[in-house]
Amino acid sequence: MPNTVQEAKRYLDNAKEILREKAKKEDGLYQDPKYVKLAGHAAYTGVLVALDGLFEEKGKGRKDVGWYKDNLSKLDKKALASFVAAYSTLHLAMSYDGNTDANVSMAGIKMAESIINWVETRTAVA
Template identity: 80%
Template sequence: MPSTVQEAKRYLDNAKEILREKAKKEDGYYQDKKYVKLAGHAAYTGVLVALDALFENKTKGRKDVDWYKERLAKMDKKVLNAFNGAYDTLHLAMGYDGNPVSEVSKIGLEVAESIINWVETRTADA
């Protein structure tokens, strides 16, 4: 289980590195949407990898976002809110739209990190 959380953290680290090294931040805005999109996808994937470990999901392939929401709603409403924020920020605003506002990316990555850390504490207790 810890190796899966480590993998999730690696995705998050990759997202941070992409923004830092490639997206060209100037005056609070990233200049290259392509890298904002890549970073958003990487960070969101990290969240999903962590949640898959928590839910012990053995099936590969795509799960609907509602699949995650339903399970989180039964476990922790606060984390469900964080997940909704991660979905909106990382997946939609960054991943699809390439939102150039660096504060959006910063907050999205913080939310992703909080979810991954929450999963880590939950799986450590198991």
């Protein structure tokens, strides 16, 4: 299972690199929404990879956000709230909308880190 956490962290590192190297931050705004979208998608994918590892999801099929919410609601309400916030920020605001506000992206990255670290501590105990 640690390999899924490592893989999740790799996605997160890629998201940070995309923002740092390609999105061109100027006066608190990223200049290219295309790279904000890519970074949001990478970070959100990292969250999903970590959660798939936690739930020991073997299938490669596509799961909707409700599947993750249902599983988290049975496990930890606080983690569920974090996931809902991360979904809204990473998937909707960044990936879909390309929100160029650097504060939004940084908040999303922090949420992703928090969830991945939470998964890491849960899997270390298990």
